[in-house]
Amino acid sequence: MDDRTRExxxxxxxxxxxxxSLSPPPDANLREWGQIPWTPGTGTTMVRHQSLYDLGDLDTFFADNAPRHAYFSAARYDDPGASTMGKKGWRSADLVFDLDADHLPGVDPETTSYPEMLEACxxxxxxxxxxxxxxxxxEDLTIVFSGGRGYHVHVRDESVRELDSEARREVVDYxxxxxxxxxxLIRTVSDRGTTKRVLRTEGGWGARVHEALVEYAEDFREMDETAARERLxxxxxxxxxxxxTILGAFERNPTAVREGNVEAGGPGVRR
Incomplete structure (x- = not known):
């Protein structure tokens, strides 16, 4: 970038x-702030380890300095302006999800248009x-555009703030x-002297799989038999x-599918 464009x-x-007038995040005084100023040359300089005390009034700071990029930490610290992470004194942190379109299945940045990428994201x-x-x-969710090809979701409920890295990974893995x-996801129940395997539909992934299975069966029931058979x-x-066999079960016994009976239709349905 040449000097004229930069200026x-x-x-x-x-x-x-x-x-x-800027809207700072909750507990802005406990977060580390960083910025990339408009420095000459082709490189960039990250200014880190700043606290709200270092910046002063946010509106005045941004109006006077107009940084190229600005950041605040997801974590809260005892001393956010300390020069090293070890000295900051970690208190808690938001749970942040970063969605980027070019990391999504089926999205090729080389062939997918920008509007299509944003829609997929x-x-x-x-x-x-x-x-x-x-x-x-x-309940305490903040959604922001990432500035590129996706979105950030900040979860700030009290229940997540002190989770360690392993617990946060478990949320993501779920x-x-x-x-x-x-x-x-499946439990065995007794029904008039016989046992059957049914999905746990009370919540979680069991309920999600059950909902998808019901929709799956309804889709096949509405399709032409030949097309449905070929798709299966x-x-x-x-x-x-x-x-x-599966199509016959979907047609003859839709109640069993709605009840989460994974035996309906035989092993093919359980796949």
């Missing part, structure tokens, strides 16, 4: 910051919020179904005979 952009950033955001609000009952105990046969291990 122009710095001026426009300053114009913007002089027109607006928005759909992923809706799915994430469904997990956070319905499975974890989180959302992504990493090492999901599929056998644990695209799945590993399902031939023409098994596909016919």
């Amino acid at each position: 122009y952009l710095a001026g426009r950033f300053g114009d913007y910051y002089r027109r607006v 928005k759909q992923a955001l809706y799915r994430l919020l469904d997990f956070l609000e319905n499975d974890f009952a989180f 959302v992504r179904a990493v090492d999901l105990d599929t056998d644990g 046969m695209e799945l590993d291990g399902i031939g023409q005979g098994r596909a016919g």
